[in-house]
Amino acid sequence: MNILVTGGAGFIGSNFIRYMLDTYSDMNIVNLDLLTYAGNFNSLADFENNPHHHFVRGSITNFELITHLLDVHNIEAIINFAAESHVDRSIVNPGAFVETNVQGTLTLLEAAKEKRVDRFIHISTDEVYGSLGKEGYFTENSQIAPNSPYAASKAASDLLVRSYYKTYGLDVIITRCSNNYGPYQFPEKLIPLLITNGIDGEILPVYGDGENIRDWIHVKDHCAAIDCVLRQGKKGEVYNIGGRTEMTNNEIAHLIMDRLNLPEDRLKYVEDRPGHDYRYAIDPMKVEKELGWRPVNTFAAGMKETVDWYLTNESWWRPLKEIHVGSKND
Numbered sequence: 001m002n003i004l005v006t007g008g009a010g011f012i013g014s015n016f017i018r019y020m021l022d023t024y025s026d027m028n029i030v031n032l033d034l035l036t037y038a039g040n041f042n043s044l045a046d047f048e049n050n051p052h053h054h055f056v057r058g059s060i061t062n063f064e065l066i067t068h069l070l071d072v073h074n075i076e077a078i079i080n081f082a083a084e085s086h087v088d089r090s091i092v093n094p095g096a097f098v099e100t101n102v103q104g105t106l107t108l109l110e111a112a113k114e115k116r117v118d119r120f121i122h123i124s125t126d127e128v129y130g131s132l133g134k135e136g137y138f139t140e141n142s143q144i145a146p147n148s149p150y151a152a153s154k155a156a157s158d159l160l161v162r163s164y165y166k167t168y169g170l171d172v173i174i175t176r177c178s179n180n181y182g183p184y185q186f187p188e189k190l191i192p193l194l195i196t197n198g199i200d201g202e203i204l205p206v207y208g209d210g211e212n213i214r215d216w217i218h219v220k221d222h223c224a225a226i227d228c229v230l231r232q233g234k235k236g237e238v239y240n241i242g243g244r245t246e247m248t249n250n251e252i253a254h255l256i257m258d259r260l261n262l263p264e265d266r267l268k269y270v271e272d273r274p275g276h277d278y279r280y281a282i283d284p285m286k287v288e289k290e291l292g293w294r295p296v297n298t299f300a301a302g303m304k305e306t307v308d309w310y311l312t313n314e315s316w317w318r319p320l321k322e323i324h325v326g327s328k329n330d
C-alpha cells in the first residue's frame with residue numbers, strides 16, 4: 001500500500017510511521033512535513049534510511065506539491081496528522097492554526113479529490129467536543145463545541161472533511177482521539193514537560209488546582225487504532241479513540257515525581273489557562289465493537305516506559321528545551 005502521511009515528523013505521525021514500517025513489509029510511506037518547531041528530523045532517525053520511507057519537506061497548504069506527490073508515488077491513502085497542535089500557542093497566535101489546520105486540510109482534500117485518492121483519514125481530537133462536567137462521555141454524536149482556538153480550528157477542519165464526503169463522495173474518515181503520551185513528544189506538552197523539568201531539577205508547573213481531567217492513551221495504541229480505521233473503517237464515519245484512563249493533572253505529576261524520586265515541593269501550581277476545559281473523556285465503544293480495536297498498554301506500564309525513555313534519550317529532547325516557550329499543559 002502507498003500512503004501519504006502528513007506531519008510525520010511530529011509526535012504521533014513519527015510513531016505512526018514507525019508502527020506501520022514495523023508491522024507491514026509492503027507499506028510505502030511518503031512523509032510530508034514542514035518541519036515547524038514541532039517537527040523533528042531526529043524522530044525519524046531509526047527509519048530515515050528505510051527504502052519504504054520517503055521524507056519530503058513541504059506544507060500541506062502547497063497544492064502543487066501535494067498533487068505531484070500523489071501522482072509520482074501512486075498514493076492510495078492520505079493520513080493527515082499535520083497541524084499546529086498546542087493549545088497555549090493557539091491562544092497567543094490563532095491565525096497560524098487556521099492557516100495550517102483549516103486551509104491546509106482544505107488543500108489536502110482538494111488534492112485528494114482531484115487525484116481520486118481511495119481514502120482520506122483525518123486525525124482529529126476529542127477537544128472538538130468541548131468540556132465535560134464530572135459525569136458523562138464524548139460519543140461520536142456529541143455536540144461539537146470547541147473552546148480554544150486550537151479546538152475550533154480542528155473542528156472546522158473536521159467539518160470540511162465531512163463536507164467532502166457529503167458533497168463529492170470522497171472516501172473520508174475522521175478519528176477523534178484523547179490525550180496521547182509516549183516517546184518523541186515535544187517537551188512543551190504536559191507529560192514530557194514535567195518529566196524533563198524533573199530531570200533538570202526545575203519546578204513542575206501545573207495549571208490552576210491541578211484537578212483538570214484528561215483521558216490518556218499510549219501513542220502506540222492510537223497508531224494501532226488508526227491502522228485499524230484505515231483498513232476496516234467505514235467511509236464517512238467518525239471514530240472516537242480513547243484509552244479509558246482518566247487522570248487529573250495532579251495524579252500525573254505525582255506519578256512522575258514518584259518515578260523520579262522528587263520531593264513534593266517541586267510541584268508548583270501556576271495561573272490557569274484562560275478557558276481551560278475541565279474534563280475530557282472518550283467513549284471508544286464504536287471503534288472497539290465495530291472494528292475490534294482495543295488498547296493494550298496500561299497507563300502504569302506505559303508511563304514507566306515513557307519516563308525511562310526520556311531518561312535515556314536526553315540527546316533527543318535537550319535541544320528542544322531551548323526552543324520551548326514556557327507553555328505548560330496539554
Ligand SMILES: NC(=O)c1ccc[n+]([C@@H]2O[C@H](COP(=O)([O-])OP(=O)(O)OC[C@H]3O[C@@H](n4cnc5c(N)ncnc54)[C@H](O)[C@@H]3O)[C@@H](O)[C@H]2O)c1
Pocket residue numbers: 006007008009010011012013032033034035036037038039040058059060061080081082083084085086100104123124125126154176177178179180181186
Ligand atoms: N498529541 C495529542 O495528544 C493529540 C490527541 C488527539 C489528536 N491529536 C492530533 O494529532 C495530530 C498530530 O498531533 P501531534 O501531537 O503529533 O502534533 P505535533 O505538533 O507533535 O506534530 C505536528 C507535525 O505537523 C507538522 N506541520 C505543521 N504544520 C505543517 C504544514 N503546514 N505542513 C506540513 N506539516 C506541518 C509539524 O512540523 C509537526 O511535525 C494533530 O492533528 C493533532 O490535532 C493529537
